[in-house]
Amino acid sequence: MTVAVDKRALVSQVVEALERERDTLLAAHRASAAGATHEENRAEGDKDMRSTEVSYLARGQALRVTELGEELLRLAALQLRSFGPDEPIAATAWVELRLSTGGLTVLLLPGGAGTRVSDARGEARVITPASPLGSALVGARLGDVVEVERGGEAVEYEIVAVE
Numbered sequence: 071m072t073v074a075v076d077k078r079a080l081v082s083q084v085v086e087a088l089e090r091e092r093d094t095l096l097a098a099h100r101a102s103a104a105g106a107t108h109e110e111n112r113a114e115g116d117k118d119m120r121s122t123e124v125s126y127l128a129r130g131q132a133l134r135v136t137e138l139g140e141e142l143l144r145l146a147a148l149q150l151r152s153f154g155p156d157e158p159i160a161a162t163a164w165v166e167l168r169l170s171t172g173g174l175t176v177l178l179l180p181g182g183a184g185t186r187v188s189d190a191r192g193e194a195r196v197i198t199p200a201s202p203l204g205s206a207l208v209g210a211r212l213g214d215v216v217e218v219e220r221g222g223e224a225v226e227y228e229i230v231a232v233e
Contacts, residue, residue, distance in 0.1 A: 073190045075164045076232045080189055084182035084196055086147055092138040095131050102128035139159075141181030141195045148180065152233045158209045164194060165207060166231035174227070178204055203227070 150162050158167060165188065167174045173215055177187060177196040185196040197204040206216040207229070215228045 075191050076166065077162060078191045080164075080177055080187040080194070081145060081148065081150065081162075081179070083140060083187045084179060084185050087185045088138050088142055088145070088182055089116065092135055092142070095135050095138070099131035099135060099179055100130055103228065111143055144180040145182065155212045155232070157232070158211055159207045159229070160209075163207070164191070164231075164233040165229060167227040168230050169225065169227055173230075176207075178207060 101209075110117055141190045148162065151160075153159065153163050161180055163180055164179045165176050165178065167176065175192060177194045178199065179196050180198060182196045183198045183201060187196060197207075199205055199208050202218045205217075206218050206227075210216050210229055212229055212232050215226050217226050218225050219225070
């Protein structure tokens with residue numbers, strides 16, 4: 071008998087990872103923002119761009135903190151669902167894929183791309199519908215083969231399980 075995927079626990083792992091990343095970036099942003107206005111970073115001439123460069127860094131960090139907050143909101147509002155063998159793949163699907171080089175398991179979520187999660191079924195990598203593989207999987211069904219370009223070559227993924 072196959073163990074069911076604990077999607078609630080997997081989403082919790084993604085949320086925890088995103089919260090850690092947000093907290094780390096927020097601390098880095100605060101340090102960068104303070105550095106941009108620190109007297110040691112005052113321009114010593116018209117070509118000295120230290121404070122400007124640090125302010126650009128702080129702005130980029132602030133934007134990423136905002137993006138992480140938006141991802142966390144999308145995950146908080148997420149309705150988890152199970153998928154039958156004939157249902158098209160959509161958000162919250164646990165998908166096992168077969169490639170010519172082996173297997174890959176993914177969890178399709180609206181945030182947390184790249185996060186690795188695991189439960190009793192094993193490890194999966196979170197992908198989003200915005201990714202090439204996620205986009206190819208949305209609407210596909212068990213048994214379908216989807217093709218994704220990777221490194222200038224087409225890679226075929228056979229869908230062998232969906233939950």
